[in-house]
Structures are given as structure tokens and as C-alpha cells.
Amino acid sequence: MLLLFGAVLIAYILDDLLSLPKLFTVYGPVALVVVAATFIPSLAAQVRRLHDTNRSGLWLIPFWVAYVAYIVSAAGSMAAIKAGQQPDMGALGISLVLGLLMLVIAITMLVFLVSRGTVGPNKYGDDPYASGASSAM
Secondary structure, rough: HHHHHHHHHHHHHHHHHHHOOOOOOOHHHHHHHHHHHHHHHHHHHHHHHHHHHHOOHHHHHHHHHHHHHHHHHHHHHHHHOOOOOOOHHHHHHHHHHHHHHHHHHHHHHHHHOOOOOOOOOOOOOEEEEEOEEEEEO
16 A cells, blocks of 8 residues: 555656646546556455455445545536636535545544454455465465
């Protein structure tokens, strides 16, 4: 995850240094390619980690729904600002609420993802660290 964050950060910087246009108000073309290329592997790693803690991968849905809703609502406000208009305060309020909701969900997910996995088998499979378990690598 840290490597992914670093890659996206470098992509953002490259987009700004090259003065490339922003797509969806936040992603330049370089950042969009990096995010698109790393989304599925990152999602798979998150689901695997949730399975280690005996939780369903469906726990990720609230975060991604809030994230997409936040980007859509923020895009509308940013478009109004770029056009020199006053953004709708209701839309800004919705963006703020969605951003705070996303933060709460992200903190919850962080706790889930850094928690110790279940000891012994769970409904998603055997404990890879159990004594006598064969190495997956």
C-alpha cells in the first residue's frame, strides 16, 4: 500500500510538472494510468488481508461507494469554481460529509487491515502461519 501511495504521488507530481490537464478534477493522465494499473492488484491484496482476519471482502464496498460519490460531488463543485461561478453550498456540504464519512470508513478499514489474522483456519481457508503449514511462496 505504501508503494502504491508513493507511485500515485509521483504520478501526481509528474502531471503537475508537465502541466497536463486534470481528468475527473483530480487525476491527470499519468496518475490515472497508475491508478488504473494498480487498482485490481491492490483490491485483491485488500480482500486477501480481510480474509486473513475472517472478514468478507464486501467490507470494501462502503469505502469505494463513498469515494466515488465524493469524487462526483467534488467534481461538480470544482467545475463551478473553474467556470468562475459560486459553487452550490449544498454540494459543498455533501462533499464535506462524504469526505468525513470516507475518513471514518478508511480508519475502520486500516484497523481491519493491520489487525492480526485469525489463528487457525477460518471460513476463508487455513492459517498460512500455522505450524506445519506449507509456505505459499
